[in-house]
Amino acid sequence: MTKILVIEDEIVVGEMISMYLTDEGFEVLRVETGRAGQEALSSFQPDAVLLDLVLPDIDGTDWCAAARRLSEVPILVISTKSKVVERIEALDAGADDYLCKPFSMQELKARIGAAVRRTKPTAIASGPDGPPPPEPAEPPSAIRMDLHKRQIFVDETPIETTFTEFELMKLFFEFPGRVFSRDELINTVRGIDSYVNDRAIDVHITNLRRKFEANPKEPRYLKTVWGVGYKLLLG
Structure with missing residues (x-):
């Protein structure tokens, strides 16, 4: 399962993104501060990061630059900042993509998929022995x-x-x-x-x-x- 780290301090936006991606089959971890995001980058080991630039403790562009020195994980910026110079700064800091709020959730999902495929092309391959067998399903509860x-x-x-x-x-x-x-x-x-x-x-x-x-x-x-x-x- 593809793991997504969402770094978003705006609760409504963060929860809506998390619920949508979860329903679409992603494993999602949402945090509200840059510091928590730094810890989760190591402990959660996401396949992609959704990063808001406006965080309560760390500038999002600085977070992106620091993360890029440690990891090649795809970073997709999600921000209300729409000026060209702000997008360029984020991309220069190491972001792989940039979406201005509000955005389409379907487009977000597509861009996540594209970013993950670029960095982990084997993730969609079955391997020499075919796909792994499904885990035994837990008995349904009533x-x-x-x-x-x-x-x-x-x-x-x-x-x-x-x-x-x-x-x-x-x-x-x-x-x-x-x-x-x-x-x-x-x-x-x-x-x-x-x-x-x-x-x-x-x-x-x-x-x-x-x-x-x-x-x-x-x-x-x-x-x-x-x-x-x-x-x-x-x-």
Whole structure:
């Protein structure tokens, strides 16, 4: 699995990129500071780095130059800085590509793929003996809801949820497989959570995944439908 390190201190942007790439089959680690990114470059050993130039502790261009002295990992800058001189500075510092925010997630994925192929062409090869055998699949877990007890169970283990989280899940369970936009989810909990907004919905979804998904980064049940919203898959 291709590993992507996302260095982005803007929480909403970072989480949206991470969720999209995770749903597309990447292994993603997101950090919010340049220093944490330096540590992750060594410990996580990513196949590519997405780097915001505006970080709270280190200038992104300086981070790029320092990383390039240590590693050949592809670095794709993602930034609101759009001036030609700023792009040139980043590329001169060692960046492999530069995307100005806002950008298309599909284009981001394509550019990541191109960068990884340039540096690791053997990554897409099967090898002399063909592709490795798939790892044994873990037995699927079962998720259910008890409306009377206001409880969600995973393999008969109760999962604690907040009132708002339960109301969201109740809607998902009522219409499994249907894609709900963030506005629809906001309307569901409006009046319960007076501070609910797009960002709050994303946080609730992230928290729910942490509570009942075996691997929150690769959710089996609560799926993101990019550009639309979320849906629940059962069975």
